Amino acid sequence: MSLVIDLHLHTRRHSACSAIDESLLIDRAVQAGLDGLVLTEHHYQWTRAELDALVAQSAHPGFLLLAGFEYSSSHGDMLIYGLEPEAAKSFTPGHPPEVMLARAQSMGAVCIAAHPTRAAIPFDERIVDMPFEALEVKSVNLAPHEQRLAQKLADDLGRRATAASDAHRLPDVGAYATEFLEPVQTIEDLRNSLQRGTFRPCVRAGQGN
Numbered sequence: 165m166s167l168v169i170d171l172h173l174h175t176r177r178h179s180a181c182s183a184i185d186e187s188l189l190i191d192r193a194v195q196a197g198l199d200g201l202v203l204t205e206h207h208y209q210w211t212r213a214e215l216d217a218l219v220a221q222s223a224h225p226g227f228l229l230l231a232g233f234e235y236s237s238s239h240g241d242m243l244i245y246g247l248e249p250e251a252a253k254s255f256t257p258g259h260p261p262e263v264m265l266a267r268a269q270s271m272g273a274v275c276i277a278a279h280p281t282r283a284a285i286p287f288d289e290r291i292v293d294m295p296f297e298a299l300e301v302k303s304v305n306l307a308p309h310e311q312r313l314a315q316k317l318a319d320d321l322g323r324r325a326t327a328a329s330d331a332h333r334l335p336d337v338g339a340y341a342t343e344f345l346e347p348v349q350t351i352e353d354l355r356n357s358l359q360r361g362t363f364r365p366c367v368r369a370g371q372g373n
């Protein structure tokens with residue numbers, strides 16, 4: 165049984181740029197056919213207690229809700245999974261991406277390059293040598309030509325690809341997602357799956373390629 169998970173989205177509770185009311189999020193995710201969500205606020209990681217409270221308030225008590233965070237480096241954004249919320253606070257924005265990627269991975273995290281070909285905030289040529297576990301190739305914040313470029317970049321670099329909504333509005337939740345081919349119940353499971361490569365971007369109903 166595979167699981168369809170949205171790996172990248174923001175709520176208004178901890179990301180000022182997001183309009184998503186977190187209390188509506190899980191119902192929306194279930195409606196969109198998702199099996200799980202990973203909240204990735206800008207420079208903040210939800211605590212397990214916060215996640216548990218949100219699930220408890222929803223109509224879906226078994227829903228898979230995990231958290232990483234999104235780090236804005238001097239040249240590109242990255243999604244970091246597998247650290248403690250306290251550790252996330254020590255990742256102050258604006259440092260060189262290769263330095264912070266190495267730091268996160270040395271602490272046991274797995275990292276995905278977020279919208280690596282987005283016009284406003286692209287990585288530069290250093291991405292060639294940066295050992296991301298995957299590149300995000302589809303999201304609502306990547307235009308179609310940027311998605312094609314991102315897929316080509318992943319192919320050229322021999323990196324695996326993920327798709328995620330990067331939702332900042334409720335209707336975008338689940339617009340893109342990643343299918344995991346083995347069970348994911350915890351952030352450790354997610355980290356292991358991302359390291360092993362047992363996942364693939366999935367095309368969602370109503371979304372093109």
Ligand SMILES: [Zn+2]
Nearest residue numbers: 174179181182
């Ligand atoms: Zn944002």
Ligand SMILES: [Zn+2]
Nearest residue numbers: 172174234330
């Ligand atoms: Zn984001």
